[in-house]
Amino acid sequence: MSSTNIPIYDSAQRVHPALEELRESIRYRYLIRQIVRRDILTRYKRSVLGVAWSMLNPLGMMVVMTVVFSTVFGRDESYPAYLLSGLLAWNFMAEATTSIMRNLVWGSSLLQRIYVPRTAFAISSIGTGLVNLALSVIPLVLVMLVVGVPIRLSILFTPIAALLLTAFSLGLGLLLSVFAMYFPDVSEMYKVALRAWMYLTPIIYGEELLANGGAKWLLVVNPMRYLVNIFRIPIREGRIPVWEEFWPAALIAGVMLAVGWLVFTRQADEFAYRV
Amino acid sequence: MSLPTVSDSLSLISPKRLDEAWGEEVIRFENLSVRFRVPAERMRTFKEFAIRRVQGKVSFREHWALRDVNLSIRAGEVFGLVGHNGAGKSTLLKVVARILKPTTGRVWVKGRVAPLLGVGAGFHPELTGRENVFLNGTLLGFSQQEMEEKFEQIVAFAGLEKFIDAPLRTYSSGMRARLGFAVATDTQPDILLVDEVLAVGDVAFREKSTARMNEFIERGTTILLVSHSMNTILSICHRVAWIHQGRVHMVGETEQVVAAYQANRDNAR
Helix, strand or coil: CCHHHCCEEECCCCCCHHHHHHHHHHHCHHHHHHHHHHHHHHHHCCCCCHHHHHHHHHHHHHHHHHHHHHHHHCCCCCHHHHHHHHHHHHHHHHHHHHHHHHHHHHHHHHCCCCCCCCHHHHHHHHHHHHHHHHHHHHHHHHHHHHHCCCCCHHHHHHHHHHHHHHHHHHHHHHHHHHHHHHCCHHHHHHHHHHHHHHHHCCCCCCHHHHHHCCCHHHHHHCHHHHHHHHHHHHHHCCCCCCHHHHHHHHHHHHHHHHHHHHHHHHHHHHHHHCC | CCCCCHHHHHCCCCHHHHHHHCCCEEEEEEEEEEEEEEECCCCCCHHHHHHHHHHCCCCEEEEEEEEEEEEEEECCCEEEEECCCCCCHHHHHHHHCCCCCCCEEEEEEECCEEEHHHCCCCCCCCCEHHHHHHHHHHHCCCCHHHHHHHHHHHHHHHCCHHHCCCEHHHCCHHHHHHHHHHHHHCCCCCEEEEECCCCCCCHHHHHHHHHHHHHHHHHCCEEEEECCCHHHHHHHCCEEEEEECCEEEEEEEHHHHHHHHHHHHHHHC
16 A cells, blocks of 8 residues: 555644635535535425426526516516526525525534535535526526527627626625524525515616616625626627626626635634534 | 543553554544533524624633543554543544544544444435435545445445335335445445444344444454443453543553443442
């Protein structure tokens, strides 16, 4: 046996916890895949239509919301595409952040018994969200074809926008989890806050509504507005976002991920001590 | 009441004898301490916490689960840990398993650790036995490929070939325990952590698992065993440490430590 094969664990080895966590979650990538698989399988396992639900679910919601809100806001014929792309981006963030909290609470009983990098649970939640997001692009394209919004090549930019949304959601989810680990009611409070946040973000109405209503500052301070925008522009306007639209979104996503990751990994050891 | 101190009992084993009997050092604790922070009053909600924070009433009681532990365990040893409930035995296993980080001091572990604390970790009732084996295995840190290679063997050992594609909710608790034990031990771990979990499953399986333990011992696997059963300790341990209120009270040859521990326990009654 060569000594290189034998893993050595030395608590005195000083690696920054944020880096160590990153290294370990890469090492546990198979686990991340298994948890994503489990989440997708168990959600639909005992239902007749199975995984089709992850497409039918957003499709149904899209149809209802399009029909309802098109009559209110929709003078523009591209309104359905505006609403749907915004909803997809928003729902991804909302679901990812809440499920990060839920998954980490599920994981905390496990973490009393075995070592697993805690962020693996958070990354799995994001992974599940991404699978669902990818699946809901199919109904999105369907709806766009039906209502006659042209599908342009610029739609290929959406994975980059999704990547920034992923970074933002992971960072925010980790940050919220730090509180949720200590106080279970944080996740309930977040649900309420999330709803308010959604209605303050131009998802179902246009940005003009806030800008003309004298509440332009609401647009400026809302980080999600920038991220939703760069996801929406390639779908609705059929163009790639310009630099001025892109950099604030990238900056917000990057900072959120860095802050969330650092705060979470700093606190992670404390979780185990405080039982 | 005077009890033998650590330094007295350490001298019971001369370093030379240890070198002859056992291989190189695989686990070392250096001045290891672990501190828990227990909230003085339980605060369940964030609202409560915020109110108390404003009032300046948030306080924590510190509890040292382990204090200045110094131990060295060598390859091939079966090392027992005895002590009262809450003495810190399980905390010590958790430190080796990386579940807890030392608050101060150092722990050094060489080799692959199989924590029997994690038997059946993450089992999901809606998934099939097969899917659970993979989920549980990756939770224990194995790769997809490793699990594929070991899969047949795991199922055979658990004796669940016929049921492996049925959902776990249809399994009896004994079947679940068998599957969990099979995944956790179907490796060549260098170090095995056992926390009184051998009493799982039916008699036939218990014999099987005991046989596997013996197999491990013969193959030279280092075992760290926490038990309240002095019979188990006496029959398989080479050395024993007596943990008392987070400190190593005595360490040495099995018979001596167990005798001292039992005498103390009987006195206390």
